[in-house]
Amino acid sequence: MSDPVYKTDALIAQDIDAYLETHQHKTMLRFITCGSVDDGKSTLIGRLLYDSKMIFEDQLAALEADSKRVGTQGQEIDFALLVDGLAAEREQGITIDVAYRFFATEKRKFIVADTPGHEQYTRNMVTGASTADLAVILIDARKGVLTQTRRHSYLVNLLGIKNIVLAVNKMDLVGYDQAVFDRIVADYSAFAAQIGLAGFTAIPISGFRGDNITAPSAHTPWYMGPALLPHLESVEVDASADQAKPFRLPVQWVNRPNLDFRGFAGMIASGVVRPGDEVRVLPSGKTSTVARIVALEGDRDLAVAGESVTLTLTDEIDCSRGQVIVAAKSPLEVADQFEAAVVWMDEVEMVPGRAYWLKIGTQTVSATLSPPKYEINVNTQEHLAAKTLDLNAIGVATVTTDREIPFAPYAESRDLGGFILIDKLTNRTVGAGILHFSLRRASNIHWQATDITREHHASMKHQKPAVVWLTGLSGSGKSTIANALEKKLARMNRHTFLLDGDNVRHGLNKDLGFTEADRVENIRRVGEVAKLMTDAGLIVITAFISPFRSERDMVRGMMQPGEFVEVFVDTPLSVAEGRDVKGLYAKARSGQLKNFTGIDSPYEAPETPELRIDTTAMSVEEAADLIIARLIP
Amino acid sequence: MSVKTLTHLQRLEAESIHILREVVAEAEKPVMLYSVGKDSAVMLHLAKKAFYPAPPPFPLLHVDTTWKFQDMYKLRDKAAAQAGMELLVYQNPEAKERGINPFDHGSLHTDMWKTEGLKQALDLYGFDAAFGGARRDEEKSRAKERVFSFRSANHRWDPKNQRPELWRLYNARKARGESMRVFPISNWTELDIWQYIHLEGIEIVPLYFSAPRPTVKRDGLILMVDDDRFPLREGEEPVMRSVRFRTLGCYPLTGAVESEAQTLPEVIQEMLLTTTSERQGRAIDHDQAASMEKKKQEGYF
Numbered sequence: 012m013s014d015p016v017y018k019t020d021a022l023i024a025q026d027i028d029a030y031l032e033t034h035q036h037k038t039m040l041r042f043i044t045c046g047s048v049d050d051g052k053s054t055l056i057g058r059l060l061y062d063s064k065m066i067f068e069d070q071l072a073a074l075e076a077d078s079k080r081v082g083t084q085g086q087e088i089d090f091a092l093l094v095d096g097l098a099a100e101r102e103q104g105i106t107i108d109v110a111y112r113f114f115a116t117e118k119r120k121f122i123v124a125d126t127p128g129h130e131q132y133t134r135n136m137v138t139g140a141s142t143a144d145l146a147v148i149l150i151d152a153r154k155g156v157l158t159q160t161r162r163h164s165y166l167v168n169l170l171g172i173k174n175i176v177l178a179v180n181k182m183d184l185v186g187y188d189q190a191v192f193d194r195i196v197a198d199y200s201a202f203a204a205q206i207g208l209a210g211f212t213a214i215p216i217s218g219f220r221g222d223n224i225t226a227p228s229a230h231t232p233w234y235m236g237p238a239l240l241p242h243l244e245s246v247e248v249d250a251s252a253d254q255a256k257p258f259r260l261p262v263q264w265v266n267r268p269n270l271d272f273r274g275f276a277g278m279i280a281s282g283v284v285r286p287g288d289e290v291r292v293l294p295s296g297k298t299s300t301v302a303r304i305v306a307l308e309g310d311r312d313l314a315v316a317g318e319s320v321t322l323t324l325t326d327e328i329d330c331s332r333g334q335v336i337v338a339a340k341s342p343l344e345v346a347d348q349f350e351a352a353v354v355w356m357d358e359v360e361m362v363p364g365r366a367y368w369l370k371i372g373t374q375t376v377s378a379t380l381s382p383p384k385y386e387i388n389v390n391t392q393e394h395l396a397a398k399t400l401d402l403n404a405i406g407v408a409t410v411t412t413d414r415e416i417p418f419a420p421y422a423e424s425r426d427l428g429g430f431i432l433i434d435k436l437t438n439r440t441v442g443a444g445i446l447h448f449s450l451r452r453a454s455n456i457h458w459q460a461t462d463i464t465r466e467h468h469a470s471m472k473h474q475k476p477a478v479v480w481l482t483g484l485s486g487s488g489k490s491t492i493a494n495a496l497e498k499k500l501a502r503m504n505r506h507t508f509l510l511d512g513d514n515v516r517h518g519l520n521k522d523l524g525f526t527e528a529d530r531v532e533n534i535r536r537v538g539e540v541a542k543l544m545t546d547a548g549l550i551v552i553t554a555f556i557s558p559f560r561s562e563r564d565m566v567r568g569m570m571q572p573g574e575f576v577e578v579f580v581d582t583p584l585s586v587a588e589g590r591d592v593k594g595l596y597a598k599a600r601s602g603q604l605k606n607f608t609g610i611d612s613p614y615e616a617p618e619t620p621e622l623r624i625d626t627t628a629m630s631v632e633e634a635a636d637l638i639i640a641r642l643i644p
Numbered sequence: 645m646s647v648k649t650l651t652h653l654q655r656l657e658a659e660s661i662h663i664l665r666e667v668v669a670e671a672e673k674p675v676m677l678y679s680v681g682k683d684s685a686v687m688l689h690l691a692k693k694a695f696y697p698a699p700p701p702f703p704l705l706h707v708d709t710t711w712k713f714q715d716m717y718k719l720r721d722k723a724a725a726q727a728g729m730e731l732l733v734y735q736n737p738e739a740k741e742r743g744i745n746p747f748d749h750g751s752l753h754t755d756m757w758k759t760e761g762l763k764q765a766l767d768l769y770g771f772d773a774a775f776g777g778a779r780r781d782e783e784k785s786r787a788k789e790r791v792f793s794f795r796s797a798n799h800r801w802d803p804k805n806q807r808p809e810l811w812r813l814y815n816a817r818k819a820r821g822e823s824m825r826v827f828p829i830s831n832w833t834e835l836d837i838w839q840y841i842h843l844e845g846i847e848i849v850p851l852y853f854s855a856p857r858p859t860v861k862r863d864g865l866i867l868m869v870d871d872d873r874f875p876l877r878e879g880e881e882p883v884m885r886s887v888r889f890r891t892l893g894c895y896p897l898t899g900a901v902e903s904e905a906q907t908l909p910e911v912i913q914e915m916l917l918t919t920t921s922e923r924q925g926r927a928i929d930h931d932q933a934a935s936m937e938k939k940k941q942e943g944y945f
Contacts, residue, residue: 027913034835035843039652109808110787111780113833120652122831125787134808141810254647264665268698276694278662278812283647307696315648319661321696332669356808370813373669429811438817440807 037115040248043124043139043172045163046149051180055149055218056112056125059240062225063114109139118244133389133403134356136166137443141429144248145174147239152185152215156198161206162389168208169352169405169445171421174246175211178239183217187230206392214239253316257341258282258290259419259427261372262334266321274305274321275330277373280426282338283315284322289339292330293417298339299326333374335417335427343417343427346449349410352387353380355400357434357441363399364531366565367441368433369412372426376416377568380432381409382528399528400442409450413568421445435561436615468548472506476545477642478570482557482617483580484609485595486587488626488634489554492580495635497552503643508544510537512555525606531562538566545574550642558608560615578638579620584609586627653840660687660828661694662812663791664775667826668701670816671773674826675732677762678704678724680716681892682848683777685723686837687829689846691775692727699728705774707765708735709757711746711894713870719849734765746896747875753894763799772823773816781833791830797821838915842908851889852911854903858882865899890915 022030046052112123124139126132140146146167150160167175177199185191196213203211214223215231216239222228223238237245259280266274284290288301302323304311314320322336330336337343355361361380369378383406386397400406421428432442469476479496481489490511497509516523520536523529534557541551557563567575587609588596599607606612617623622641624634650658667674676691678684691700704724724731739756746753766774780787790806792814807815818824829837841848858869860880867874869882874896876882887900888911901918905911 023913023916027909030916031839031842031909031912035651035653035839037652038649039655108788111831112787113781113831115652115833115835120833120836138808138810142812251649263662264669266695266698272697274697276665278658305697307693313648315650317650317655317658319658319665319694368817370815373666425811429813431808431810431813431815433815433817438815438819440815443808443810 033117034115037118037120038248039120039122040145040243040246041122041124041143042145042147042243043126043136043143043167044147044149045126045136045167046159046180050149050151051218052125052149055147055178055180055216055224056123058218058221058224059121059123060112060114062221062240063116109135116240116244121243133162133166133354133405136163137170137354137356140167140170140172141425141443143170143172145176145243145246146172147176147178148211149178149180150195150199152179152181152191152195155195156202158390160199161202161392164203164208165206165389165392168206171425171445173209175208176239176242177211177213179213179215180218182215182222182231183220187215187222187228189231189233192234212236212242214242253281254283256281256316256423258284258288258336258338259343259424260284260320260322260336261374261426262330262332262336263373265331272323273327274323275336276319276321277336278319278426279314279316280372280424281316283313284320285313286310290324290336291339291342292328293335293337293343294345294415295329295334296342297326297328297330299324299328301325333372335372337417343419344449345415345417347412347415348450349412349418350384350407350447350450351410351430351444352405352407352447353383353400353410353432353442353444354405355402355442357439358402359434359441360402360527361400361442362531363408363528364535365559365561366413366435366568368435369410369430370433371416371418371428371430371446374416375433377413378432379411381411383408407447410444410446418446418449420448435564465546465548468546470548472548474505474548474550475574476548477550477574477576478541478545478566479550479552479576479578479638479642480557480563480566481552481554481578481580482563482620483582484584484587484614485556485607486590486592487580487582488631489556489580491631492578492624492634492638493552493554495631496638499635499639500550500642503639505550505643506548507550507552510541510551510553510555512553515555525612527559527606527612530558534559534562534566538562538569541566542569545570556608556614558612558614560617563617576622576638576641577617577620578622578624579617580624580626580634581616582626653836653843656829656832656836657690657693657840659812659831660690663814663826663828664691664694664700666814667773667775667816668695671824673769673771674702674773674775675705675766675769675771676700676702676775677777678706678720678731679777679892680706680712680720680723680849681777682837682841682852683779683829683832685846685848686832686840687775687777688723688727689844690828702775703730703732705732705734705765705769705771707758707761708733709753709761709894710735710740711753711757711873711896713849713851713868713892713895713898715849715851716892719847723847732765732769734761734768736761736764745873746894753897766799766823772818773826774823775826775828777829778827779832779834779837780830789827789830791827792816793825793827794818795823795825799823834915835912838908838912842912849892851892853907854886854888854905856884857887857900859885859887859900866902867898868895868900870895 044052044056110125112125114121124143126135126139148163179192179195192215215234216223222230225240226238259282260277261280262275263277266276284301286301286303290301291298302325304314305321363380363382366377366379368375383397383400385394386404386406388395389405397406419427428446430444431440434441481493483489493509497507500507515537520533523533544551591597598604599610608614695701706720736757744753744756790809795801859866860882866887885902886904888903888905889898889900903914905914
C-alpha cells in the first residue's frame with residue numbers, strides 16, 4: 012500500500028504560519044463521481060480520502076475492524092466502507108442518496124458528490140451534477156463502455172458539466188494492459204462525439220491498488236498523462252469563465268434597516284461589478300447606476316461572479332426579490348413560455364396542465380407543463396412518445412409561467428436557466444428542469460383591449476358576476492342543487508348560466524377521458540369558459556366533481572378576487588353510493604368503470620370553502636337559499 | 645479571463661451567506677441556534693456579513709443545559725450584545741425541576757435538556773426555521789444531510805422524505821406546523837472553520853486555547869472541574885493540567901486534550917498533526933454505531 016503523499020507534515024510542524032498562508036489561497040473544485048458499486052466508486056473515493064490523509068487514526072482503526080467484519084476485500088482494507096453513510100444502506104451494501112465528502116490537498120479543497128449510478132437513481136445523479144464543476148465517470152476496465160456509462164455521460168452533459176474525466180478503473184485486473192485502455196478510450200470517443208461531449212481526459216487507474224491516483228504508476232509506463240489527483244488539482248474551474256460573461260445579480264433580499272438605506276443583496280450569477288457601472292433592473296427595465304458595494308469590512312471596489320454581495324443604486328427605483336439586476340448594455344431575455352428539459356423526481360407522476368410552483372434564481376412563479384413532446388431514454392438517448400413523466404424520467408416539454416420572467420438559456424447560465432418544480436399541495440420538490448429557449452408565442456399574441464369592459468357588461472345586467480363552484484362526489488347532489496339555484500336566481504331576474512359536468516363532456520370536452528391529466532384539462536377548460544362568462548357579466552353555476560384541490564385553486568386564481576364561491580357539497584361516500592342515481596358506483600365497484608372518484612381515484616375535500624352544504628342535514632331548497640344569501644347579501 | 649480568483653474560503657462564505665439570506669427571504673420566523681462553540685461563532689459572523697448594515701433579522705436561541713462551561717456563558721452574552729441581536733435562553737423546565745444532570749442520568753441528560761429542550765423552545769416561540777452549525781464532515785450520517793432539512797410537526801426527521809437540492813435552489817415551502825433546520829456551514833470542514841476564524845479574527849471561547857485547568861481523568865476522558873457541582877469519586881483529586889478543548893458542550897461530558905497550543909496557529913497546527921477525529925471528545929457518540937443518525941431522527945441536531 013502506497014504511503015499518503017499529501018498534507019505536508021514537515022511544513023505544518025516547522026512553519027505553521029507559512030502553511031496557513033498557502034492554504035488560505037487554495038481554490039475549490041466540486042466534482043461528482045458516476046459509476047455503480049461494481050465500478051469501485053466508493054473504493055476510489057475512500058482511496059482519495061485516505062491518500063490525502065483525511066482519515067484519522069480512530070477512523071482507520073474502525074475501518075480496519077469493519078473491513079474484517081463486513082468488508083468485501085478479505086483481510087485488506089475496504090475503502091468503500093469509509094463512504095457508505097446511512098445505517099440501512101450499509102446493510103444493503105449500496106448507497107441510495109447523494110452524499111458529500113470533503114478532502115483537501117496543497118492546492119485545492121474538494122467537495123465530492125457521491126451518488127449511486129443505478130437507473131432508478133437518475134434523480135440523485137442529476138442533483139449531484141447540478142453543483143459540480145467536473146465529473147469523474149468510472150468504467151470497469153474488464154467491462155468497457157456499458158449502458159450505464161452512456162447514461163451517466165448523457166446526464167452529465169445535460170447538466171452542462173464541461174470537465175469530464177474518464178477513469179478506467181481496475182486496471183490491475185486486466186494486467187495494466189494498454190490495449191484494453193486504448194480500446195475503451197476509442198469506444199468512448201465515438202460515443203462522446205454522438206452526444207456532443209466536447210472533450211474528456213482518460214486516465215487508467217486502480218482505486219484499490221492506488222495506481223495513477225496521486226502519482227504516475229510504475230505499472231503503466233505507457234501512460235503519459237497526469238494522475239487523477241494532480242489533474243483534479245489543476246483543471247480550470249467554471250467560476251473563472253463566469254466572470255467573463257455579462258453582469259447578472261438575481262435580487263435575493265432587499266436590505267432596508269432604515270429609510271436612508273436600501274441595499275440589494277444576492278449572489279452574482281455572472282460577470283463583475285464596480286461602483287459606477289450602469290445597470291438595468293428586469294423585468295421592469297428601469298436603469299440606474301451602482302453606487303456602492305457594501306460590506307461589513309468596508310465598501311469594496313469590485314465584486315465577481317460567485318460572491319454574495321449587497322449593492323446600492325444611485326436612483327430610488329423599484330426592485331424586489333426575484334428581479335434581476337443586469338449590465339445595462341446587455342439585458343436578459345424576458346418571456347413566459349419556454350422549451351425545457353424536465354427531470355421528474357417524485358413518485359407521483361407529472362400532471363400536464365396542473366399548476367406547480369417554479370423556482371428559478373430567486374423568483375418563484377406559478378407554471379404549467381404541456382404533455383411532453385417526447386421522453387428521452389437515458390440509456391439509448393432515443394426519443395419516445397409519452398403522455399406524462401414518471402419518477403426518474405426525462406422529457407422535453409413546454410413550460411408556461413403565469414408572468415414574464417427574466418432568464419437565460421441553461422447553457423449560458425446555470426443560475427438563470429435551471430429551475431425546480433414544487434407541488435403546491437405537498438410542497439415536495441417534484442421536478443427539476445433546464446430552460447432551452449423561449450417560445451415566442453406569448454409575446455406574439457397581444458391582448459386586444461376592448462372598449463366595452465366587463466364592468467359595463469355587469470352594470471347592464473344590474474348584477475355582480477360570480478362563479479358558484481359546486482364540488483363533491485358523484486351523486487352528492489351538485490346538479491340538483493345547481494338546478495334549483497338557477498331557477499331561484501332566474502325568478503329574481505338574475506342572468507345566469509349553468510355549466511354541468513356531464514353536459515360539457517358531450518361537446519367542449521368530448522375528447523377528454525378520466526385520467527388525472529384529462530381531469531385537470533377538463534377543469535381548466537371549464538374555468539376558462541366560466542371566466543369568459545363572468546366577463547360577460549353572468550352568474551355562472553358549475554357542477555363538477557373537480558376532485559383535486561390544485562385545479563379548484565387554479566380556477567379560483569383565474570377569477571377576480573371575491574368572484575369565486577367554492578361550495579362543498581358534503582355528502583358521505585356511503586350516502587352518495589346508496590343513492591347511486593346513475594348506477595355508476597355499482598359499475599365502479601365491479602371494476603367496469605376505472606378512475607372513479609371515491610372508489611379508485613381520490614377526492615380532495617376543500618379545506619376552507621366559502622360554503623359547506625351537508626346534504627344529510629339540509630334540503631335542496633335550503634341549500635339553494637344558503638348560496639343565494641351568500642351571493643346577494 | 646479571470647479578474648479575481650475566489651479562494652475556497654471565499655466560495656464557502658458566499659454560499660453560506662446565500663443560504664442565510666434565502667431563509668430570511670422565505671421563512672416566517674427564523675431563529676439561529678447558538679451553542680457558543682467555534683462553529684456557532686463562524687455562523688454568527690457570517691450572519692453579520694449577510695445582513696450588514698442591518699443586524700441579523702432574527703434572534704439567537706441558546707438551548708441551555710445549565711451545565712455548560714462558565715467561559716461559554718460569558719462569551720454568549722457578549723457576542724449577542726455585540727451583534728445587536730436578541731438572545732433567548734431556554735432551559736427545559738421539567739429537566740430543571742427533576743434536577744437532570746450528566747452525572748446521574750446518562751443519555752437522559754442530553755435527551756431532556758437538548759433534544760426535548762430544543763423542541764419545546766421552537767414550539768414555544770413558533771419558529772419555523774432554525775439555523776444550526778452542523779457540518780457534513782463531522783460524521784458519516786451527516787454526509788447526506790440536506791442544507792434545508794425538513795421536520796414534521798412533531799420535529800421528526802425522516803431520511804426517506806428529504807427534498808432534492810439542486811443548484812442553489814432551495815425549496816423552503818412547508819405546511820403550517822412543519823419546520824426546517826437549516827445548516828449554512830454544511831460544506832465547511834473543521835480546518836475551514838479554523839482557517840476562517842484565524843483570517844477573520846473571530847472571537848472564540850478561551851477554552852479552545854491551552855491553559856492550566858483543574859481536571860480529573862475518568863473513563864478515558866480528561867474532564868475539567870469547572871464548578872463545585874462536579875462530584876469527585878473516591879480517590880479523585882483535581883489536578884492542574886495544561887489542556888484545551890477541541891469541541892465544547894456540557895463540561896462533564898466534554899473531554900479535554902493535553903496541549904500547549906496557546907495561539908490559533910498553534911491550535912491549527914496541533915489539529916493538523918493530530919490523529920483522532922473531532923467528535924471523539926464527545927461522550928454521546930460512543931453509545932452505538934448509528935447513534936447520531938438515531939438522535940437526529942428523534943430531533944437532536
